[in-house]
Amino acid sequence: xxxxxxxxxxxxxxxGCHMSLLDIDERILQLIDLVEFNKSPIDDIKTFTKQxxxxxxxxxxxxxxxxxxxxxxxKNCKILVSVGECAIMGGLPALRNGIPVQECIxxxxxxxxxxxxxxxxxxxxxDELPMILDRVYPCHEIVKIDYHLPGCPPRADLIWEALVALxxxxxxxLPYEVVKFD
Amino acid sequence: xxxxxKFTIDGKECFAEQGQNVLxxxxxxxxxxPFLCHVKGIxxxxxxxxxxxxxxxxxxxxxxxxxxxxxxxxxxxxELRDLRLAIIEALFVEGNHFCPSCEKSGNCExxxxxxxxxxxxxxxxxxxxxxxxxxxxxxxxxxxxxxxxCKRCIRSFKDEKGxxxxxxxxxxxxxxxxxxxxxxxxxxxxxxxxxxxxCPVGALIKKEKGFNEPIGTRKYDNKPIGSxxxxxx
Numbered sequence: 006x007x008x009x010x011x012x013x014x015x016x017x018x019x020x021g022c023h024m025s026l027l028d029i030d031e032r033i034l035q036l037i038d039l040v041e042f043n044k045s046p047i048d049d050i051k052t053f054t055k056q057x058x059x060x061x062x063x064x065x066x067x068x069x070x071x072x073x074x075x076x077x078x079x080k081n082c083k084i085l086v087s088v089g090e091c092a093i094m095g096g097l098p099a100l101r102n103g104i105p106v107q108e109c110i111x112x113x114x115x116x117x118x119x120x121x122x123x124x125x126x127x128x129x130x131x132d133e134l135p136m137i138l139d140r141v142y143p144c145h146e147i148v149k150i151d152y153h154l155p156g157c158p159p160r161a162d163l164i165w166e167a168l169v170a171l172x173x174x175x176x177x178x179l180p181y182e183v184v185k186f187d
Numbered sequence: 188x189x190x191x192x193k194f195t196i197d198g199k200e201c202f203a204e205q206g207q208n209v210l211x212x213x214x215x216x217x218x219x220x221p222f223l224c225h226v227k228g229i230x231x232x233x234x235x236x237x238x239x240x241x242x243x244x245x246x247x248x249x250x251x252x253x254x255x256x257x258x259x260x261x262x263x264x265x266e267l268r269d270l271r272l273a274i275i276e277a278l279f280v281e282g283n284h285f286c287p288s289c290e291k292s293g294n295c296e297x298x299x300x301x302x303x304x305x306x307x308x309x310x311x312x313x314x315x316x317x318x319x320x321x322x323x324x325x326x327x328x329x330x331x332x333x334x335x336x337c338k339r340c341i342r343s344f345k346d347e348k349g350x351x352x353x354x355x356x357x358x359x360x361x362x363x364x365x366x367x368x369x370x371x372x373x374x375x376x377x378x379x380x381x382x383x384x385x386c387p388v389g390a391l392i393k394k395e396k397g398f399n400e401p402i403g404t405r406k407y408d409n410k411p412i413g414s415x416x417x418x419x420x
Contacts, residue, residue, distance in 0.1 A: 087308070090285075090286065090287055093307075093308050094308075094313055095313070095315075096285070096287065097285065097287065097288060099285075099315065100285065100288075102283075102315040103283075103315055103316075103317045140315065143308075143313060145308065146312065146313075150308075152307070153307040153308040154307070155306075155307055155308070157286065157287035179305065181302065181409070181410075181411055182408070182409055184302055184305055184307075185302065185408075186286035186287070186292065186298055186301070186302075187286045187287045187289075187292040187293065187402070
């Protein structure tokens with residue numbers, strides 16, 4: 006039987022959760038024996054080439070492209086896991102929730118103290134750019150998410166233990182130290 | 188000296204002083220009943236409902252219930268654990284609790300309870316309410332995004348005339364904590380630290396110094412909340 010297939014993505018996140026996945030150190034050698042990676046920034050496969058078993062989602066949904074990718078993951082993965090605070094509750098990008106989008110964009114491109122040379126006062130409006138959502142959404146408010154791994158980032162041990170439990174079907178007994186929100 | 192009252196928590200024989208409430212008595216007997224709003228020695232409020240226990244089939248708050256002789260208290264049951272977790276989850280979605288950017292993270296009692304119950308995600312939808320931050324006072328920052336309205340600060344800090352430093356204003360979902368600027372004009376650094384320590388969350392923050400303790404050495408990094416109570420006996 007072939008190894009379970011894992012896909013990962015970073016939506017409105019900082020890639021910190023992916024960094025934390027790499028933080029499993031030498032266990033990464035065990036990981037490549039245990040699973041096969043498909044669409045993921047880790048192997049740079051851009052589109053799904055086959056049905057996957059596990060999808061790891063970093064980051065919440067702040068724009069239309071995030072929603073599109075997340076729905077693609079739901080279609081192509083049997084199990085979806087929200088990894089990290091941003092995927093679970095929006096995280097730091099969700100600090101803008103409650104501030105009107107117009108105000109956010111004007112602060113970023115026109116009025117902010119670090120806006121230096123936008124002399125034409127153009128707001129990004131290219132058709133290629135994804136639309137910003139009215140607020141940042143936790144992933145489980147867009148699609149069904151099967152498991153959640155909190156942390157900013159989730160501890161490498163938490164990601165590792167959860168992944169191994171999912172792949173091998175073993176029981177997951179998490180020590181107190183690995184479930185943290187920061 | 189009056190006789191001690193005999194009662195049980197989850198079948199364990201415990202003893203209480205006359206008139207003592209279940210929560211304080213449980214602590215004296217080395218049993219941990221989770222709580223948020225209670226401060227030992229200060230009048231109880233019963234506002235957070237986390238210390239819900241079951242007595243004679245009824246759910247009631249341990250902090251406001253005096254111990255009676257022969258009382259059988261249910262504490263650590265699957266039903267009560269889930270009820271408490273639901274309350275904690277509700278508190279998380281009703282505010283804006285951005286743990287990664289909070290100065291109180293690691294020392295926060297709400298967060299510590301979520302750790303204890305291994306809250307992975309709240310069962311309720313996030314509300315993202317709009318709240319105001321009040322930075323007027325020279326020593327104390329009030330971040331209402333994190334306030335759980337437990338009244339600990341209102342009940343704990345009075346000036347020499349008995350006036351509260353903190354108070355509630357507005358009603359219903361607009362209810363919020365505020366500081367009496369006149370009473371709080373001369374808060375010392377030590378008092379600001381005390382205020383920050385009394386707040387179970389990061390709503391009252393001592394200004395000018397934050398993130399003092401490195402991750403890994405903070406109060407609830409390695410030991411679950413309540414360990415100090417259960418380890419006594």
